Amino acid sequence: MSGFVEKPEPIQVPGLVHLHTGKVRELYQNEAGDLVMVASDRISAYDWVLPSEIPDKGRVLTQLSLWWFDQIADLIPNHVLSTDLPEGAPADWAGRTLVCKSLQMVPVEAVARGYLTGSGLVEYNESRTVCGLALPEGLVDGSELPAPIFTPATKAEVGEHDENVSYEEVARQVGADTAARLRQATLAVYSRGRDIARDRGIILADTKFEFGFEGDTLVLADEILTPDSSRFWPADQWEPGRAQPSYDKQFVRDWLTSAESGWDRKSEQPPPPLPQEVVDRTRAKYIEAYERLTGTTWS
Secondary structure, eight states, rough: OOOSSSSSOOOOOOOOOOEESSEEEEEEOOTTEEEEEEEEEEEEEEETEEEEOOOOOHHHHHHHHHHHHHHTTTOOBBBBOOOOOOTTTGGGTSSSSEEEOEEESSEEEEEEEEEOHHHHHHHHHHSSSSEEEEEOOOTTTTOEEEEEEOEEEOOOOSSOOEOOHHHHOOOOHHHHHHHHHHHHHHHHHHHHHHHHHHHHTEEEEEEEEEEEEEEEEEEEOOOOOSSSTTTEGGGOOOTOOOOOOOSSSSSHHHHHHHHGOOOOOOOOOOOOOOHHHHHHHHHHHHHHHHHHHHOOOOO
C-alpha cells in the first residue's frame, strides 16, 4: 500500500475544471481547452506523498523548467503557452502555474542515463544490461557510461513504481517511428542539459521526460531537468563506487529510513511528518540547485 498520506482537496476556481491530482501537480482545464498545471510544494518518497510540504518547492520546479525550456528551445518545442495567472486563481498560484497546450501524450517515461545508479544499477548487477542494453564489465554505482543511453519506462499511477522496459517494447507500444523520435529527442535534450550542468559544477546523472504530440509535432511536456525529474550530483564530490550526494530528496529519504523516524518502510503504515530541520535542509538543496544551474539568486 502507498499513495497519499493525506490526499488534498483540489482548489476550485471559476472557469477551470479540475482533471487530476498528481504527486506534485494539480491539473486543470480552462474554457479554451488549454491545460493549467499548478506545482504544489508536496514531496514524495518511497511511493508515498508525504504529509509535510517543502516551502517554495513548486515554484522552484516551475521556474527551473521555464529556464531549461529556454536553453533547449532550438532542439524541440515545449507545451508552455503562458505563465499568466488564471482569473480568480489564488495568489499562492503565482510563480507555480503554467498554461499549456493540450497534447496527445505518449504513454512512456522517456529516461536518459549518462551514469549508472538506481534501478539501472540493480539490473546491471544482475545481467550487465540496462533496459536490455549491454554495458561493459566493471561498472559500479556512479560510473559514467561510455555514452548516454535511452532507457524508457512505463508510466505508473501514484503509489506505483514505473517499470523499466526495452526500446523494442516501446516500439511495439507506440510504433517504430515514434519510438525513434522519442529516443533522439531524449538523448539530445539530456546531452544539452548535461553539458550546461557540467559547466556549473553539477553532474546530470540521469533524467526523465514526458512527450506528447500536437498533430505530427513531438512536443516536450511537464517539467524538465529539475531535482524531481533528474539526479543532480555535485561534480567535486563525485566518487564512483558509492552513493553520491545529490540535489534532491536525499535528506528526506535518509531521515525516513533512519531509526529516528520510527517508520518501517516494509510496513503498510504511512510515513510520519518530517522534522522542521529536514524540511529546511531539503528546501535549501532545491534552491541551491536552482541558483547553481541558472546563475541567478532565488527570490
